[in-house]
Amino acid sequence: MTEPTRIYQKFNSFVEMSHAETEDAQALLRIDSLYSKLGELNFDESKKDVIEKACNALLKPQEASDNPRFKLESYITQEILHQNKEDLPRYLYYRYRYETNFQNFIIDEFPPSVQVEVSSICNYRCVFCYQTDSALTSPKNEHMGLMSVDLFKQVIDELEGNCDQVTIASRGEPLINRNISEMLAYTEGKFVAFKINTNAWFLDEKKSHAILESGVNNLVFSVDAATEPLYSQLRVNGNLERVVKNIRLFQDIRKKHYPNSKILTRASGVKVSTEQSFEEMEGFWGDLVDQVAFVDYNPWENTYERPINDISQPCSDLWRRTFVWFNGFVNPCDVDYRSFLTTGNIKNASLAEIWSGEKYSQLRDAHLNNRRSEQSPCNRCTLV
Ligand SMILES: C[S@@+](CC[C@H](N)C(=O)[O-])C[C@H]1O[C@@H](n2cnc3c(N)ncnc32)[C@H](O)[C@@H]1O
Numbered sequence: 246m247t248e249p250t251r252i253y254q255k256f257n258s259f260v261e262m263s264h265a266e267t268e269d270a271q272a273l274l275r276i277d278s279l280y281s282k283l284g285e286l287n288f289d290e291s292k293k294d295v296i297e298k299a300c301n302a303l304l305k306p307q308e309a310s311d312n313p314r315f316k317l318e319s320y321i322t323q324e325i326l327h328q329n330k331e332d333l334p335r336y337l338y339y340r341y342r343y344e345t346n347f348q349n350f351i352i353d354e355f356p357p358s359v360q361v362e363v364s365s366i367c368n369y370r371c372v373f374c375y376q377t378d379s380a381l382t383s384p385k386n387e388h389m390g391l392m393s394v395d396l397f398k399q400v401i402d403e404l405e406g407n408c409d410q411v412t413i414a415s416r417g418e419p420l421i422n423r424n425i426s427e428m429l430a431y432t433e434g435k436f437v438a439f440k441i442n443t444n445a446w447f448l449d450e451k452k453s454h455a456i457l458e459s460g461v462n463n464l465v466f467s468v469d470a471a472t473e474p475l476y477s478q479l480r481v482n483g484n485l486e487r488v489v490k491n492i493r494l495f496q497d498i499r500k501k502h503y504p505n506s507k508i509l510t511r512a513s514g515v516k517v518s519t520e521q522s523f524e525e526m527e528g529f530w531g532d533l534v535d536q537v538a539f540v541d542y543n544p545w546e547n548t549y550e551r552p553i554n555d556i557s558q559p560c561s562d563l564w565r566r567t568f569v570w571f572n573g574f575v576n577p578c579d580v581d582y583r584s585f586l587t588t589g590n591i592k593n594a595s596l597a598e599i600w601s602g603e604k605y606s607q608l609r610d611a612h613l614n615n616r617r618s619e620q621s622p623c624n625r626c627t628l629v
């Protein structure tokens with residue numbers, strides 16, 4: 246008998262997570278105070294409706310059975326308490342839609358979340374990552390490149406005021422882009438859930454200042470292990486000592502020059518090996534960062550060679566986020582890292598047009614109408 250396919254649940258991708266104690270009561274007080282002043286909010290009525298639903302789901306979870314996935318998880322509490330109080334409505338507006346739009350198949354004018362790829366090039370070859378596929382990295386296939394500052398500014402201009410969750414990372418290493426400091430300066434104060442994922446190899450003094458000045462909310466150091474040789478066995482081409490030194494430098498700069506920074510730093514691992522121990526991760530990284538986590542492994546390093554599976558559930562990414570790649574192409578996910586599913590290019594159309602355009606609609610229709618199996622590589626992917 247064949248094993249049933251193991252589904253990758255995007256809404257539940259943290260395998261383990263630890264951080265300082267959080268006070269749910271304090272977060273709930275903030276939400277309650279917002280709830281009582283909703284009428285005074287200077288927002289569109291439709292946005293206020295969403296924020297009201299978000300407050301209701303968190304304040305009265307027992308009554309919110311229609312949206313069971315929007316809960317006060319401890320990392321959400323931590324994010325709420327790390328926000329400026331006045332940014333809470335924008336945070337809830339993003340987070341509620343991110344968690345629930347796909348459950349109700351709602352397509353807003355803008356996606357709740359956008360990943361901007363400033364580099365598809367990476368200096369590492371982590372064993373679980375698509376950077377190990379030469380069909381991605383071979384120059385002749387033209388998937389490798391760096392985003393220009395002008396294109397980056399165009400994307401940010403469209404996102405500002407329309408999408409509050411922006412992640413600077415997709416297929417490559419963002420800090421490889423020599424213009425990253427100038428790019429980050431351009432984002433200052435524009436988003437309330439602004440995130441970077443990095444391997445920290447190129448993190449230096451200048452980039453640390455750029456990250457802290459721009460107001461990045463979540464900085465994820467992808468580290469996977471707490472010891473050598475495990476680190477460099479998983480993070481091929483990496484070196485734990487160098488990365489730790491860079492992260493220490495970042496934290497020293499933060500403490501000395503930005504004592505009021507609200508940034509949340511995380512040491513994150515992809516759980517792929519029984520040799521990875523969460524206790525060791527916590528013991529080693531716990532003093533250096535605010536959060537330590539393992540995320541579930543998504544078998545995407547060889548998407549196109551994976552077996553065709555029998556998953557018929559729609560993919561949540563089609564309703565919750567999109568990806569803008571270094572060359573302006575928009576892709577519905579990064580499991581399709583060779584971009585067979587591209588839905589347009591922001592050099593020819595706005596992101597909003599692409600998000601609600603023909604190609605996206607066809608893809609969503611297929612997923613909704615039990616025809617995921619006809620889409621490639623959706624038929625080899627396990628993400629729901
Ligand atoms: C593709 S990387 C790009 C950014 C940067 N190079 C880094 O490593 O953080 C983005 C995130 O995906 C994670 N990742 C890579 N391969 C994965 C996999 N097979 N399953 C789940 N997460 C993965 C990385 O650890 C990282 O946190």
Ligand code: SF4
Nearest residue numbers: 367369371374376444
């Ligand atoms: S996980 Fe990040 S650092 Fe590792 S190979 Fe992939 S893109 Fe590079």
